[in-house]
Amino acid sequence: MTRQGSCPVAHGPAGLPVIGDAIPYYKDPLTYTLRMQERDSMVSVKLPIPFVQVTEPEAIERVLRTNPDNYVRGKLYRKFSGVMGFGLLTLDTDQWRGPRKAVQPAFSPQRVRSDAREAVGATEEVIRRWTAHAASGDVVDVAPDLMDVAARVLGMALIGQDLSRTDYTRAAAIANKVIFISTIMGLPAMVPSFVPTRYHRDRKWANRVLDGIIHGVISSRRARGECGSDAAGQLLAAGLSEAEVSDNLRTLLLAGSDTTGQALTWTMYELARHPQARRAVEREVDEVLAGQAPAPDRLGELVQTTAAINEALRLHPPVWQFPRDAVEPDCLAGREVPAGTTVLLSVYGTHRSPEHWSDPEAYDPRRFLDDTHDKRHKHAFLPFGGGRRMCIGKGLAMATLVTAVAMLSQRYRLRLSGAHTVRSGQYITLFPSGGIPAVVQERT
Ligand code: HEM
Numbered sequence: 001m002t003r004q005g006s007c008p009v010a011h012g013p014a015g016l017p018v019i020g021d022a023i024p025y026y027k028d029p030l031t032y033t034l035r036m037q038e039r040d041s042m043v044s045v046k047l048p049i050p051f052v053q054v055t056e057p058e059a060i061e062r063v064l065r066t067n068p069d070n071y072v073r074g075k076l077y078r079k080f081s082g083v084m085g086f087g088l089l090t091l092d093t094d095q096w097r098g099p100r101k102a103v104q105p106a107f108s109p110q111r112v113r114s115d116a117r118e119a120v121g122a123t124e125e126v127i128r129r130w131t132a133h134a135a136s137g138d139v140v141d142v143a144p145d146l147m148d149v150a151a152r153v154l155g156m157a158l159i160g161q162d163l164s165r166t167d168y169t170r171a172a173a174i175a176n177k178v179i180f181i182s183t184i185m186g187l188p189a190m191v192p193s194f195v196p197t198r199y200h201r202d203r204k205w206a207n208r209v210l211d212g213i214i215h216g217v218i219s220s221r222r223a224r225g226e227c228g229s230d231a232a233g234q235l236l237a238a239g240l241s242e243a244e245v246s247d248n249l250r251t252l253l254l255a256g257s258d259t260t261g262q263a264l265t266w267t268m269y270e271l272a273r274h275p276q277a278r279r280a281v282e283r284e285v286d287e288v289l290a291g292q293a294p295a296p297d298r299l300g301e302l303v304q305t306t307a308a309i310n311e312a313l314r315l316h317p318p319v320w321q322f323p324r325d326a327v328e329p330d331c332l333a334g335r336e337v338p339a340g341t342t343v344l345l346s347v348y349g350t351h352r353s354p355e356h357w358s359d360p361e362a363y364d365p366r367r368f369l370d371d372t373h374d375k376r377h378k379h380a381f382l383p384f385g386g387g388r389r390m391c392i393g394k395g396l397a398m399a400t401l402v403t404a405v406a407m408l409s410q411r412y413r414l415r416l417s418g419a420h421t422v423r424s425g426q427y428i429t430l431f432p433s434g435g436i437p438a439v440v441q442e443r444t
Pocket of ligand 1: 100317394
């Protein structure tokens with residue numbers, strides 16, 4: 001909807017003094033997001049750090065692509081730095097160009113093709129485990145296996161190490177929670193860090209694990225006297241300081257694995273629930289791959305598989321919101337945005353907006369295959385962000401996802417356990433709370 005003229009942003013509920021509407025928000029941030037979205041596609045939300053929730057593609061495009069100089073990372077991203085350090089995700093654009101240029105070669109199409117081969121190996125490992133699960137007929141939580149695919153591919157791509165089945169995945173999950181709590185939820189992070197609460201103990205443990213991995217890589221590369229061509233190597237070869245290399249590696253390790261693992265988990269979950277979509281993927285992988293593992297340069301042929309993944313990314317965007325702060329006053333899709341406003345781009349709300357998606361709660365990959373998708377506003381679908389700060393790992397993530405979904409669909413179907421209702425949990429990423437209990441069945 002394009003607005004004429006300019007008007008103030010709509011107000012959300014005033015809530016209580018000081019904490020504003022924190023109680024309903026903290027109780028269920030996703031439901032709260034959709035409730036605000038029903039009010040308007042731009043709504044000011046009163047929390048201890050107030051923000052304007054944006055689900056209007058035209059406004060999102062202006063923030064990310066047509067007027068990005070006016071939008072800095074801002075207050076909320078500054079809080080991310082407590083866990084992520086000062087790396088690609090948290091730095092403002094003037095300091096970000098150097099590290100982004102330095103690490104970009106590690107995400108080139110050629111590198112992604114070789115990482116996709118790693119995804120084949122990582123999925124074969126899951127297939128070995130699932131063969132045993134299928135033989136037993138037991139209900140198992142399949143989520144950890146799927147998270148392992150992402151951890152292995154990411155570890156190899158960034159630092160040449162298989163990080164699956166190590167403390168890393170738990171450390172990354174804890175960091176995901178700590179960032180969300182320290183940024184938005186507040187309370188546990190306000191307890192002084194010397195008090196041994198669960199939050200602080202977990203936070204310190206995760207930090208030690210990540211520090212150990214990062215310093216191990218840096219010192220072993222230095223001892224060998226060669227940098228290597230992976231992300232760690234590119235950062236070391238660029239002559240960045242030890243702190244810059246370390247913070248950027250930490251950022252990549254935290255940004256890449258949970259997100260990709262959750263996307264894979266949600267896709268397999270949705271395919272298990274939707275036989276028509278699942279059969280379309282199965283038909284495609286049988287025809288295109290004829291029993292072989294997917295070669296990296298044939299992933300583009302797997303259009304049904306890609307649509308199934310995109311539709312899971314729409315309903316369950318792993319990065320479900322991300323912020324910016326306005327430097328100067330601006331007009332976003334007809335609304336006045338004063339200088340200093342924190343705008344929270346709600347990927348979740350935008351992806352479920354009835355104005356841009358028909359029957360938005362339904363899982364239907366066909367919406368990415370027909371011509372309605374081309375007619376849709378480009379910023380109505382933004383699982384990887386947009387503009388110059390678009391996700392650097394998009395190619396790697398999609399290659400991992402298409403490879404893994406295709407290979408698993410060649411062999412297995414999941415029958416979800418009727419005894420468990422899968423609910424979405426949310427920290428920085430969206431995850432299936434309680435995992436995905438299912439019976440793994442061999443396709444006959
Ligand atoms: C399905 C998987 C993934 C999703 C949904 C995702 C989502 C996103 C989103 C929405 C942003 C934009 C944030 C903003 O503009 O404020 C972003 C940025 C970023 N992502 Fe991803 N991501 C994924 C995978 C990865 C992977 C595999 C890596 C690394 C190997 C990665 C590293 C980054 C980095 C470093 C940035 C900051 C980019 C910059 O500003 O230069 N992501 N991601």
